[in-house]
Amino acid sequence: MIRARAARALPPTLLLCALLGAWELYVQASQTSAFVLPAPHSVAAALWDNAGLLAGNLAPTAIEVGLGIAAALVLGFVLAVGVHLSPLLRRAVYPLAVGSQAVPIAVIAPLLVFWWGFGIVPKLAVIVLICFFPVLVTTVDGLMASDPEQLKLLRTLDASRWQAFRFAELPAALPAAISGARIALTIAVIGAYIAESQTATTSGHPGLGREINADLTALQTPRAYAAAFVLFAFAIACFYSLALAERWLAPWAAHPRERGAGA
Numbered sequence: 001m002i003r004a005r006a007a008r009a010l011p012p013t014l015l016l017c018a019l020l021g022a023w024e025l026y027v028q029a030s031q032t033s034a035f036v037l038p039a040p041h042s043v044a045a046a047l048w049d050n051a052g053l054l055a056g057n058l059a060p061t062a063i064e065v066g067l068g069i070a071a072a073l074v075l076g077f078v079l080a081v082g083v084h085l086s087p088l089l090r091r092a093v094y095p096l097a098v099g100s101q102a103v104p105i106a107v108i109a110p111l112l113v114f115w116w117g118f119g120i121v122p123k124l125a126v127i128v129l130i131c132f133f134p135v136l137v138t139t140v141d142g143l144m145a146s147d148p149e150q151l152k153l154l155r156t157l158d159a160s161r162w163q164a165f166r167f168a169e170l171p172a173a174l175p176a177a178i179s180g181a182r183i184a185l186t187i188a189v190i191g192a193y194i195a196e197s198q199t200a201t202t203s204g205h206p207g208l209g210r211e212i213n214a215d216l217t218a219l220q221t222p223r224a225y226a227a228a229f230v231l232f233a234f235a236i237a238c239f240y241s242l243a244l245a246e247r248w249l250a251p252w253a254a255h256p257r258e259r260g261a262g263a
Contacts, residue, residue, distance in 0.1 A: 034221060047230075050226060054226060058208060058234065061209065068188055068191065069188045071124060072188070076134070084144065105126055122199045127188050127191040130188070134184045146169040151168050182243065185235075190235075193209035195209065197213055
């Protein structure tokens with residue numbers, strides 16, 4: 001198992017090393033200013049020298065992502081079930097849900113702060129607004145893709161609407177809902193950055209979004225890139241953590257090759 005996991009990790013590791021090497025060569029050959037594009041070794045040094053600062057700012061960002069994605073999953077799933085069960089609700093909700101994705105955060109951020117102050121709530125609202133839509137769309141598609149023959153069999157057995165939903169539609173929709181959650185989880189990381197950039201804060205560690213913007217303003221570009229790398233690694237960790245959870249939540253949906261690799 002360890003050897004198989006190492007073999008799967010080798011291609012992305014080699015590609016990452018190649019990209020970093022090309023980046024380093026480009027900076028050295030073009031003599032680009034570190035204020036514009038720092039070399040990877042400068043970013044690595046900034047990451048090492050500011051590990052405590054970056055870790056302190058990662059903590060509130062991680063909390064925002066965790067709480068925001070949880071709220072987005074609940075909202076997206078509940079709306080999806082309502083839209084699936086009610087054609088009237090579908091006609092009412094879908095256009096507004098699509099339109100919500102085009103609302104500039106900078107427009108509503110002051111209103112969110114006015115309503116809920118300078119704490120975590122406005123940031124969570126931004127993350128939920130950005131992340132609920134993939135869950136809504138994929139869950140609705142999954143519910144509509146349930147096996148019609150299975151539904152017909154349940155109706156023949158005099159199953160109630162709830163029983164049909166529980167035993168046929170929900171199991172069919174769960175893999176799609178988890179796929180939407182994986183998309184939303186990665187979006188939640190950039191959503192947290194946007195939320196921290198657009199809303200004020202009173203905490204000692206405002207989060208990686210504020211840290212990146214402050215470092216760019218202060219021309220501390222290597223540290224800003226180091227903070228961006230932390231976000232990059234955090235997003236990858238979140239994505240694959242949910243992928244592992246999918247094997248437990250919906251084992252019937254796992255690809256045969258994945259099941260074999262995990263055996």
